Amino acid sequence: MATIYDVSLRAGVSLATVSRVINKNNNVSDKTRQKVLEAMAELDYRPNTIAQSLASNVSNSVGVLVSQLDGPYYGPMMAEIEAALRAQNKHVIIAVGHSDAAVEQDSVEFLLSRGCDALILDVEAVSDDYLVKLSQRSVPIVLINRYIQAMEPCCIYLNNELGGYLATRHMVDLGHRSIAYISGPKNKHDAMERLVGHQRALAEGGLVFDPALYIEGDYKEEGGEAGMLALLQTGKSFSAVVCANDQMASGAIAVCLQRGLVIPRDLSVIGYDNVPFAKYISPKLTTVNNPIHEMGKMAALWVLRHVYADDQTLVNNVFEPELVVRGSAIRAVN
Amino acid sequence: MATIYDVSLRAGVSLATVSRVINKNNNVSDKTRQKVLEAMAELDYRPNTIAQSLASNVSNSVGVLVSQLDGPYYGPMMAEIEAALRAQNKHVIIAVGHSDAAVEQDSVEFLLSRGCDALILDVEAVSDDYLVKLSQRSVPIVLINRYIQAMEPCCIYLNNELGGYLATRHMVDLGHRSIAYISGPKNKHDAMERLVGHQRALAEGGLVFDPALYIEGDYKEEGGEAGMLALLQTGKSFSAVVCANDQMASGAIAVCLQRGLVIPRDLSVIGYDNVPFAKYISPKLTTVNNPIHEMGKMAALWVLRHVYADDQTLVNNVFEPELVVRGSAIRAVN
DNA sequence: CTGTTAGCGCATTCAT
DNA sequence: ATGAATGCGCTAACAG
Numbered sequence: 001m002a003t004i005y006d007v008s009l010r011a012g013v014s015l016a017t018v019s020r021v022i023n024k025n026n027n028v029s030d031k032t033r034q035k036v037l038e039a040m041a042e043l044d045y046r047p048n049t050i051a052q053s054l055a056s057n058v059s060n061s062v063g064v065l066v067s068q069l070d071g072p073y074y075g076p077m078m079a080e081i082e083a084a085l086r087a088q089n090k091h092v093i094i095a096v097g098h099s100d101a102a103v104e105q106d107s108v109e110f111l112l113s114r115g116c117d118a119l120i121l122d123v124e125a126v127s128d129d130y131l132v133k134l135s136q137r138s139v140p141i142v143l144i145n146r147y148i149q150a151m152e153p154c155c156i157y158l159n160n161e162l163g164g165y166l167a168t169r170h171m172v173d174l175g176h177r178s179i180a181y182i183s184g185p186k187n188k189h190d191a192m193e194r195l196v197g198h199q200r201a202l203a204e205g206g207l208v209f210d211p212a213l214y215i216e217g218d219y220k221e222e223g224g225e226a227g228m229l230a231l232l233q234t235g236k237s238f239s240a241v242v243c244a245n246d247q248m249a250s251g252a253i254a255v256c257l258q259r260g261l262v263i264p265r266d267l268s269v270i271g272y273d274n275v276p277f278a279k280y281i282s283p284k285l286t287t288v289n290n291p292i293h294e295m296g297k298m299a300a301l302w303v304l305r306h307v308y309a310d311d312q313t314l315v316n317n318v319f320e321p322e323l324v325v326r327g328s329a330i331r332a333v334n
Numbered sequence: 335m336a337t338i339y340d341v342s343l344r345a346g347v348s349l350a351t352v353s354r355v356i357n358k359n360n361n362v363s364d365k366t367r368q369k370v371l372e373a374m375a376e377l378d379y380r381p382n383t384i385a386q387s388l389a390s391n392v393s394n395s396v397g398v399l400v401s402q403l404d405g406p407y408y409g410p411m412m413a414e415i416e417a418a419l420r421a422q423n424k425h426v427i428i429a430v431g432h433s434d435a436a437v438e439q440d441s442v443e444f445l446l447s448r449g450c451d452a453l454i455l456d457v458e459a460v461s462d463d464y465l466v467k468l469s470q471r472s473v474p475i476v477l478i479n480r481y482i483q484a485m486e487p488c489c490i491y492l493n494n495e496l497g498g499y500l501a502t503r504h505m506v507d508l509g510h511r512s513i514a515y516i517s518g519p520k521n522k523h524d525a526m527e528r529l530v531g532h533q534r535a536l537a538e539g540g541l542v543f544d545p546a547l548y549i550e551g552d553y554k555e556e557g558g559e560a561g562m563l564a565l566l567q568t569g570k571s572f573s574a575v576v577c578a579n580d581q582m583a584s585g586a587i588a589v590c591l592q593r594g595l596v597i598p599r600d601l602s603v604i605g606y607d608n609v610p611f612a613k614y615i616s617p618k619l620t621t622v623n624n625p626i627h628e629m630g631k632m633a634a635l636w637v638l639r640h641v642y643a644d645d646q647t648l649v650n651n652v653f654e655p656e657l658v659v660r661g662s663a664i665r666a667v668n
Numbered sequence: 669c670t671g672t673t674a675g676c677g678c679a680t681t682c683a684t
Numbered sequence: 685a686t687g688a689a690t691g692c693g694c695t696a697a698c699a700g
Contacts (some may be wrong), residue, residue, distance in 0.1 A: 003693055014671045019695060027669055050387045050449045051693030054676050059384060061427070061448075069413035070610065070627075072406065079403035082430050091427050091448050093395075096416050114395075114425055115384045221614055250614040257616050276404065277611045280555055280584040282591050293404075337677055348687045353679060361685055385677030388692050 002043035011039035022047055053115060061091050062303055063111030064120045067099045072247070072275035074122070077144070077296035081120065084300035088310055090117075099188075101125035112139060118307045120144060120299045124188050140307050142299045146189060147318075154302065156295050156317050160190045163288045163321030164197025167242045167270050170286070170323055172205035175332035176240035176268060180213040182227035182252060184244040191219070194244050194272065212236055217248045224251025232259065239268060239332050246271035246278045246287055253281060253328070268329035272321075283327035291319050336377035345373035356381055387449065394424050396637055397445030398454045401433045406581070406609035408456070411478070411630035415454060418634035422644055424451075433522075435459035446473060452641045454478060454633045458522050474641050476633045480523060481652075488636065490629050490651050494524045497622045497655030498531025501576045501604050504620070504657055506539035509666035510574035510602060514547040516561035516586060518578040525553070528578050528606065546570055551582045558585025566593065573602060573666050580605035580612045580621055587615065587662070602663035606655075617661035625653050 008018045013032055020028050021036045028036075039045075053059040064081055066074045082092050095111055097104035104126045111119055122144040123131070132150050135141045143155045171179050181198050184191025199209050215230050217223030224243055228251070231241065243249035249271030253263055261267055263283055271278060271287035278285040298317070304310040342352045347366055354362050355370045362370075373379075387393040398415055400408045412428070419426050429445055431438035438460045445453055456478040457465070466484050469475045477489045505513050515532050518525025533543050549564050551557030558577060562585070565575065577583035583605030587597055595601055597617055605612060605621035612619040632651070638644040 005693075015694080016671060016673095016696085017669090020670085023695080029669060032670080046447055048388075048449070048693050049447055050384060050393060051676090052695075053384045054382075054388050054678090055693075055695040057676075057695095069416060070409040072409075072611070075404040075406075075409050078428070079430065082403060082428055086429065086444070089444075091429075091444070093425050094412070094416055094428055095420065095425075096413065110420070110423075110425070113380055113383055115382070247614075250611070254614055254616065254618075277406070277584070277615075280581075280588055281611075281615050282588065284588075338679095339677080349678080350680080350687060351685085354686085357679080363685060366685080382677050385692095386679075388676085388694090389678040389680080391679095391692075 001048075002045040003048070004045075006043055007036065007039045007045050010043060011035045059115040059117055060089065061093055061114065061116050062118045062120060062300075062307075063093045063095060063114065063116035064122075065095045065097050065104065065107050065111060066122045067097050067124060069094070069096055072277060073273065073292060076276070076293040077122070080293045080296035081300045084297050084304065088304055088308065090304075090308065097123055097125070099124050101127075105130065108134065112137075118142065118303045120303065122146075140303070142302050144295055144299050153317070156298050156302070156319075158190070158290055158295065158319045158321055160193035160321070161197040161200070163272060163290065164194030164242075164244075165201045166197070166321060166323045167194075167272060167288050168198045168201035169204070170270060170325070171240040171242060171268060171329065172201055172207070174240070174268065174329060177207060177332070178210075178213070178236075178238040178240070179207065180215070180231050180238045180241040182215045182217045182224060182231070182241060182243045182248050184217060184219045184248075186216055188219070191244055198242060210236075213238055217244065219245050219247060221247050221251035221254070224248030224253075225255045226251075228252035228255040240270075240329065241267065242270045242272075244272055246273045246275045246285060249285055249287070249328075250277075250281050253285075264328050264330040268332070270329050274324050278324075279326060286326045286329040287324050289322045289324050291321075295319055335382075336379040337382070338379075340377055341370065341373045341379050344377060345369045393449040393451055395427055395448065395450050396424055396452045396454060396634075396641075397427045397429060397448065397450035398456075399429045399431050399438065399441050399445060400456045401431050401458060403428070403430055406611060407607065407626060410610070410627040411456075414627045414630035415634045418631050418638065422638055422642065424638075424642065431457055431459070433458050435461075439464065442468065446471075452476065452637045454637065456480075474637070476636050478629055478633050487651070490632050490636070490653075492524070492624055492629065492653045492655055494527035494655070495531040495534070497606060497624070498528030498576075498578075499535045500531070500655060500657045501528075501606060501622050502532040502535035503538070504604060504659070505574040505576060505602060505663065506535055506541070508574070508602065508663060511541060511666070512544075512547070512570075512572040512574070513541065514549070514565050514572045514575040516549045516551045516558060516565070516575060516577045516582050518551060518553045518582075520550055522553070525578055532576060544570075547572055551578065553579050553581060555581050555585035555588075558582030558587075559589045560585075562586035562589040574604075574663065575601065576604045576606075578606055580607045580609045580619060583619055583621070583662075584611075584615050587619075598662050598664040602666070604663050608658050612658075613660060620660045620663040621658050623656045623658050625655075629653055 095107040104123045118140040215227040217227045274287045274289040301312040305312040429441040452474040549561040551561045608621045608623040635646040639646040
């Protein structure tokens with residue numbers, strides 16, 4: 001593989017000049033630039049990005065840490081991040097944290113050891129404190145799906161409280177008076193925020209939060225199944241159930257179907273996230289839109305702007321959820 | 335950040351010795367090794383992987399190119415690849431090809447320019463010829479989901495013909511005599527292979543392939559919807575439809591539901607891939623299992639073994655699909 | 669506008 | 685078992 005040196009020989013210029021044309025430095029006359037370009041073409045020269053990184057102390061790589069890669073949630077986010085970064089010739093190194101604090105920290109170190117210029121993190125298990133300290137190291141950090149006051153400008157997150165509120169509010173508006181809730185794991189921030197919103201909507205509607213109609217789930221289909229089963233077994237009646245994400249909603253619906261319950265006739269169900277398959281389960285799932293892909297894109301733009309000084313227009317840091325009305329929730333009969 | 339040089343000073347040894355302990359070279363006495371290790375700890379030394387790469391000509395990074403990141407298909411594959419590689423301290427750089435030949439080639443060059451030690455490719459648009467030539471360059475290539483004779487040992491693929499056969503064979507076994515088929519795009523290899531299997535099962539069952547009951551889809555939900563709509567409009571009767579993937583099956587089922595058709599009573603449906611959400615659509619989708627995550631893992635192990643001489647046990651290159659019977663297909667009434 | 673000179677942090681001969 | 689010397693391919697002052 002040809003090096004910058006070979007090119008300089010062939011073009012009859014110095015190393016520095018070749019470097020200048022590679023880096024689009026303007027201080028090169030058109031004629032020399034041409035000579036160099038030709039030499040490069042003839043030698044099929046490709047810059048060695050590793051050498052560039054070592055010499056310039058910029059790796060052009062950004063690390064992305066997510067909780068999981070399977071599941072419907074992170075794919076769209078990763079896709080946007082890759083696209084935005086790739087368009088500016090940056091590459092993304094992925095790591096998975098599995099929602100485990102030790103693994104998350106290890107992943108961060110791993111990414112750092114790879115010389116990433118910035119880190120985009122979607123972590124849930126690690127403490128605020130750890131992240132604040134991390135942000136004080138030299139590598140820029142962007143947090144997706146998490147708000148930490150001390151890191152405000154680099155947090156990109158959804159107003160989850162509002163989302164939880166919107167979901168339950170929708171049920172209240174439809175006349176439901178007895179509303180069950182299948183939550184995400186209580187150790188996850190967003191799950192707790194959604195719950196708070198749920199309770200606010202309840203209170204606003206003059207309803208009391210009934211612990212017997214509250215189930216802690218796991219954000220997975222299995223948790224939705226187990227949650228619905230548990231709810232059914234309480235013997236308490238309820239006409240609506242709000243699930244803290246679509247996966248649990250789909251699990252809950254599956255259980256209802258098995259039991260001969262017709263959705264939404266016998267029970268109204270609403271999910272959260274608006275994952276791609278939400279509109280392909282039947283009935284089409286009423287849910288709350290979580291613009292996860294936009295948040296991914298925003299994180300990438302943030303990095304381009306702040307780390308690579310690539311003049312990108314940033315829209316915002318905090319995103320608003322929106323109700324998506326489809327067919328799984330209807331007006332209560334009474 | 336401390337360098338190997340700082341460590342050598344503190345430990346009172348030479349650069350070479352420090353390098354030896356980093357690389358677990360045995361030619362170091364226990365005492366010196368201890369001194370060096372201590373110095374490293376005290377300085378919180380971390381090797382600069384970029385410098386290591388430049389000096390050793392090994393980047394410890396492997397490029398992974400997939401068609402898309404969203405959708406249910408690639409997530410599980412990526413997850414396995416990341417896990418296997420990460421366990422051996424290799425990192426994965428992702429790129430997306432969007433099933434477009436130009437983008438795929440550009441992505442390959444991009445990955446190559448990043449100094450990847452190997453490439454794992456799941457490409458569909460690029461020609462066999464291109465891949466063969468690529469494999470003759472110096473960077474090892476693994477192909478997922480594609481078989482090219484000249485590259486046999488580095489192809490990891492599914493017997494798609496068998497899968498297509500199994501799906502249709504299941505319908506035939508259930509007594510269906512009029513079986514529609516919604517195919518994947520005809521420019522995709524796997525789609526064509528599945529179709530061949532379908533036709534074999536038809537022939538074996540004494541049925542003739544009816545072009546009027548064949549629709550070319552796009553492997554997406556939309557294609558399944560459009561396909562089912564088109565099928566319904568032909569006016570021809572059919573009691574079963576086999577879809578070339580689960581996403582199209584879910585789209586097809588959604589259309590049926592809208593039209594008041596009950597699945598599987600009025601129509602039996604089978605999908606292909608067994609993506610995670612297949613068992614959460616209702617009725618639970620009968621399908622053909624595609625062990626995509628295992629193929630991902632195998633690709634990663636292949637790289638570890640052949641590129642990094644990490645002694646991994648390889649299982650196999652060609653995977654067999656299996657029928658997964660759930661609730662969307664039943665015996666034909668007649 | 670162009671060339672010279674130093675490193676970037678590490679691996680790797682080759683000596684000893 | 686250890687050290688000295690060289691270079692990986694490139695960027696970035698600094699000169700001119």
